[in-house]
Amino acid sequence: MAADEILLLGDLILDVPEPDHWLSGIAPILRSVDLVIGHLEVPYTTSQEEMPGDVPAPGANPLHLDAMARAGIGAVSMAGNHMMDCGVPGLAETIAGLDRNAIAHAGAGMSLSEARRPAILTVGNRKLALLSYNCVGPELCWAGEDRPGCAYVNVLATDGGPSRPQATLRDIDPASLAAMEADIAAARLAADGVIVALHKGVTHSPATLAAYERPLAQAAIRAGADAVAGHHAHVAQGIEIFEGKPIFHGLGNGCVVTHALAPAQDHPARAEWAQRRKTMFGFEPDPAYPLAPFHPQAVNGMIGRLLWHADGRIEAGLIPIWFEPPGRPVPAGDKAGEIARYHLTSGATARLPSLSAMDDGRAYMLSPL
Secondary structure (H helix, E strand, C coil): CCEEEEEEEEEECCCCCCHHHHHHHHHHHHHCCCEEEEECCCEECCCCCCCCCCCCCCCCCCCHHHHHHHHHHEEEEEEEEEEECHHHHHHHHHHHHHHHHHCCCECCCHHHHHHHHEEEEEEEEEEEEEEEECCCCCHHHHHEECCCCCCCCEEEEECCCCCCCCCCCCEEEHHHHHHHHHHHHHHHHCCCEEEEEEEEEEEEECCCCCCCCCHHHHHHHHCCCCCCECCCCCCCCCCCEEEEEEEEECCCCCEEEECCCCCCCCCHHHHHHHHHHHHHCCCCCCCCCCCCCHHHHHEEEEEEEEECCCCCCEEEEEEEEEEEEECCEEECHHHHHHHHHHHHHCCCCCCEEEEEEEEEEEEECCCCC
16 A cells, blocks of 8 residues: 655745746645645635734735645645734635635634644545644734634743744743643544644744744654644744654745735835844845745745655655745755755754655655654
8 A cells, every 4th residue: 555645835825816826836746645734824815804913914815725725735724823814704714715625724713622623634544633733922813712713832922921923932831732732632532643733933034943842842742743844934944853753843935925025015014024024033035036025045945745654654754845036936856955955954953865756846755763
């Protein structure tokens, strides 16, 4: 029996026209495997409501979710700092759009219990559970028992204020950690494998892991997760093998094309943030990338790769991708070796991989530690 192949994508923002075009470079890879899981970074909605708590992202066209389905994306994590930016109507319309396209989802809902509920995915003859948690705030986007929002792990700010993306986050709240661990253990009983998505880390900072990131991801593995998929930094972070299981500390961007980070725009808060983040994180975006004005190292992209064997063993690897101007992800081609080496020397590292062939790109498998 051949192994089932699962791919992990980073952040997905498609809020400019022609969504199929922006996904077309990687779509052949995505459609060639058994399951693709991405992270939905913003709501896909017509709602114009703006929630306080973070620099609000605009909602993307809900019809662009159809393009994700056409590209082969079968499931998404939703727990992140922007999912509630367009309020409850924005969340409700996003969920409706995902359901319309039969894209499974986890991490957000009309109550905390719904947000913490795993998506159960059929892969071959087995079931896979997907759980998703926001670890960076803002707290206003977190779900409550009677309040829509995201599932979360509360990482405490060092200044004593609320958890929020632009604070220094360090210590994991024990009760919040225990809740995540209980969710994973329960999902382990309901499925043959568990993937945990964590929206965590420090934005725009290559090879930088916050103090809480490795302990939190390792706790998820100890609780029963088979793999951890991290995102939020918008630049790929390191890969770690812990107790034989892969942790992708930051998958970077899957496909992010947006005008929301343009310095010159009519929205004062977004324009101010576009300028301030350059000073905060010490980078100047490449002007060739007006739709993806991220740290220059963000062009070194990856798709996480899991091979799930008949005996339950999971091998991990990555497919290097590159972002061509103005922000479209494509197979890395001749850049594959260079980009793979970049990923394996960033942040936490795994052993150098062996090379294997795959359709429109080259896949690297990680050697177990």
